[in-house]
Amino acid sequence: MNTERLSINQITVKNSSFEETVRGLARHGIGWLGAWLGPVREYGVDRAAKLLREHDVQVSSVCRAGFFTGENPDGGGLDRAANQRAVDVTAAIGGDVLYLVAGGVRDDLDLEAARQAVIEGIAELVPYAASAGVRLAVEPLHPMMCAERSVVVTLDQALDIVERFDPAHVGLAVDTYNVWWDPNLYAAIERAGERTISYQACDWLVPQPHPLFGRGIPGEGTIDIPAITRAIGSAGYAGPIEIEIFNEAVWATDPDDVLSTITARFGRSVLGPASGRSQAREEPVAG
């Protein structure tokens, strides 16, 4: 079983504490964690770094900083200090990729101005992140999240931003759920090349069980994830592959079962066959 590149995002086992998550990953032979700031802070940043080292689990990415438009579904404007603290935590736990979420539409409904604010906000954060050795990952979210969370919604648009910066400091994050529908998907992946610094995989369920939490374990939905994995690999990305799943049924399942299922399916449903773009849909892990 080739699961060397498998990373589990903390949200996939949302109801597990940081400590339970790290111990669970180690138990399942999974060497990477996609961390979230909240659980890390709750456990304690220094303790978290120590726990990760003890269990030989590396941080594939940290979620998240950003909201450069000043619009955040949780309220509050652009918080520069919080973004810098996110950089600090990322570095402290040995991470070198920090996800950015652009922020939503502002009251003036001016998308162009909001998008310009994202570029300016990133430019402002780059020196701080660079000096901490943390790369900022620009992630296009699904267009259905444009209003509330991210005015950055396509790979090409994200690349237009990323290409303004030194690739040592700013890169692209690709999440299958967010980008699979894009008619320009494969061209954009090729265009990104080694500027892709993080890759997350999860599936699109039909029907979507929830407007935000409709993501499935790879193999359960409508996305040809192996084809995307191969394209990203051909373009130059060889890093960890994070499984990030927002799904209430998955959250209600025993985390050990979730990790077992993901590990067992990873080869076929994420890495995929050597050729061909089709796969049978798998039985869902939960609900």
Add this chain to the structure above:
Amino acid sequence: MNTERLSINQITVKNSSFEETVRGLARHGIGWLGAWLGPVREYGVDRAAKLLREHDVQVSSVCRAGFFTGENPDGGGLDRAANQRAVDVTAAIGGDVLYLVAGGVRDDLDLEAARQAVIEGIAELVPYAASAGVRLAVEPLHPMMCAERSVVVTLDQALDIVERFDPAHVGLAVDTYNVWWDPNLYAAIERAGERTISYQACDWLVPQPHPLFGRGIPGEGTIDIPAITRAIGSAGYAGPIEIEIFNEAVWATDPDDVLSTITARFGRSVLGPASGRSQAREEPVAG
């Protein structure tokens, strides 16, 4: 009040019968209807044509034919005969624009093949529609509908299809709700030029009250509808503007109140000010 171009889509007053809808439009001085096949058939196609003439209401478009990928959320594969009957109904009630919905992803998860099937399906329907004097309108749906309803999800992608055909027979349908998030929106509208043959306006509500029925009356959400209206006008479209709203709270409101609100707001929230791209959000009509 400049409401000459105002059209009401049948779905906006979903709980009104065809007859109630036509009489309501006439009562409110609204000269255009975006018709749906079901209510027209229920009332009777010939009677419907007569009722429209008697009330001086014209058909701005008919919804819908398509599902060329063979995937339809209501089940069933590609139904060529049903598509031809949709053309017949459109012509019979004096319409000359028939909306096409592409269809969703197939079991092989191959988006490219599904998109090719859409092109082939349209090509097959064109001669029949052309001989009936009906133009086929290719509508990109929002990417969140890619899996189940439409593998055509952006204006540029729809234009790549439309441009394969004679503009007398196939054109583009622009719906603000489906396309507002697109970073290439204004360039695509300009590219479309007079190939845009139908324009629908509705707003994106925050939060979305329902994954499918989250559309608001113009002025209630996050879309700068006047800016899009102006861009479409500059590109050459001067036809009716349909208000098409999927929203349970709107459906639960007295249809006369809905028509009054839309009519009252049409000038400001759809046609918009002569310049400037911002507008205050308006109080919702319901719920």
